[in-house]
């Protein structure tokens with residue numbers, strides 16, 4: 001299951017328009033199919049409602065002190081990377097029995 005943070009980051013990168021879907025997939029360690037899925041707006045309803053309603057989210061993007069990207073704080077990119085790294089560690093753990 002792909003976390004909400006990843007979906008949001010995919011949306012942000014798509015909106016930014018600087019990376020192709022393949023590059024976004026590679027950057028976040030997810031499948032291109034998933035990026036395409038988000039791009040077509042199939043993962044919209046509860047997620048976007050949550051972005052709008054989240055009171056802790058800033059109205060405008062800011063420079064992340066950790067990765068330097070222009071993001072809504074807290075930095076989704078850094079949280080996503082941390083999550084993916086954690087997920088990889090879990091997978092390594094189970095395959096190295």
Ligand SMILES: [Zn+2]
Nearest residue numbers: 064067075078
């Ligand atoms: Zn960051």
